[in-house]
Amino acid sequence: MAQKLRIAVHKFASCDGCQMQFLNLEQDLLTLARQVEIVHFAEATSVMQQGPYDVSFVEGSISTSTDLQRIQQVRAASRMLITIGACATAGGLQALRNWKDHGEFVRAIYARPEYIDSLAQSTPVSAHVKVDAELWGCPIDQQQLKRVLSDVLARITPRIPGESVCMECKRAGNVCVLVTKGEPCLGPVTRTGCGALCPRYERDCYGCFGPQEDGNARALGRRFQALGLSADEIVRRFRFINGWAPAMRAGAQAWEKQKPIIENMD
């Protein structure tokens, strides 16, 4: 066995849910501990070592000027950088501000807006530094995380499927909620990886795993319109947890009146 890999988990603007998925590996963490050394993981331990790291997992979006600097440091200290979750991979729910006047929010909410150091846009890690692999989801899926970890340990490129949720639905024998009930399911344009969790319970997919590799959100929007959704409802459908991901943005674009305040950074 080669020397143990030095693993770090970094947090940016996020809810910690993806880090919790890491911790919830429970029994597998003991196995993992024999293979790797977790040297930096704020959610798990207060002992935080400096780099270099073999692999850095990054949770959260880039949301403050401090984040802008810190992500550069993380990148420089890491041989491999893997984003975990919708925030780090697509900007997250907090990217909803990207379509609005950020300053207005700050002034409306905080008594002393001058103390608030947040950027006008919430952006994915890939908008700032090179990313080696992206784990999607809100939160990420433990099976996918384990798969990526075992790939990393085997020193091979992590394999992350890019196909649609529909593929997983059909394999699992789930009945299509769009075709049988006319539900505005985002499954056809959403990436698999969740185990088709919502459709399995006869719920429409809301896209928490981000866009599939090459779907057609504009065509799905037209289908939603035929199902009776208004233009505003279609925009809200695409502009949610992964709304800032380019494919979801394109899906909403055709139906929206308002353009982003600032043009996209990636």
Added chain:
Amino acid sequence: MTAQSRLLARADFNALIHALEAQGYRVLGPRERAGAIVFDEITRAEDLPVGRVSAQQPGSYRLEDSGNGRFFDYVHGPESLKRFLFAPEERLWTVSAEGTVSFKETLPEARPVAVIGARACDIAGMQVQDRTFLAGNEKIPPLLKGGHGGIYTDPYYATRRENLFIVAVNCTRSAATCFCASMDTGPRARAGYDLALTELEDDFLVEANSTAGEALLAALPLRNADAGAESAAAEAIEAAAVSQTRRMDTTGIQALLFDNLEHPRWDDVAERCLSCGNCTMVCPTCFCHSETDVTSLDGATSEHRRQWDSCFALDHSYLHGAQIRPQIRQRYRQWLTHKLASWIEQFGTSGCVGCGRCITWCPTGIDLIEEVNAIRATPGAQRAADI
């Protein structure tokens, strides 16, 4: 087979289920779940979708009450026989690195399974897949011949296939998306089944088509069918064929599609296609799959897994650092030209059996017949080149 056909009273249907159970079969049949008819385990006639019919349109499937007590008027749901033979996901082998590296094939359990309610299109689809997975099989040589085919038998498919008992149901009703009559595969099952049922007023006309099927008949409370029952069955099946409004014109289809690879219709359909892969998942003949290794965290063991894949997934055309079909236009074209045209050269048969599932279960309701007709209407048209 021209054996005497017999009648099973609808009220005696449980006898069929029980006879199969008594012979050790796991009995699967149509059941209603989540707004569709799917195959699942059944133990009694009440489990069947009694009095239910499917209203199918491009991109839409609704179950409705028929107001009668018939068992099989629903026509079909998203599933064919495919998932019981070519598993959606399965382990092919495991490898262990503990001590010496060793490999172990993990064949499926050879458990007899009986499926009640397979339609002519499902069986035709199975026979098409037999050409892919049973090419070298001597126990069940593929019925269809011709094409380049292959010489390999897939032991996972073959194990299930050898243990499958098929109770076919001849369709006496067609869905609006059905076009098996034009593909010459139905609505009457012709071969490849053990028993065939045709639903009449109060009875099922029962015909056996295998030794196993004949043996099962002996366990059923049957009475001989008279000529009236046989002609009533034939008329009902013919009526289902005549009622089909969709029809695939396959005249010269190989030349038509391959002479029109740059037709603007491929761009048009790419505007509507989600590239979600639903059509390929519900297709009874699509056989594409991907294989991956799942390694344990300690690196000591690994599983080699196979799962249904689709030519609509971008990864499927990934070769040596490049996507060879990066556009939806190219992927749809790949699917349709293979399904309807190059399949004939490859396997000696069309890859389409006319079940219409790809039309019903396409979220945006793309109808492959319309796509073919559009190209047929303006052959030779050329798309503008990509800028």
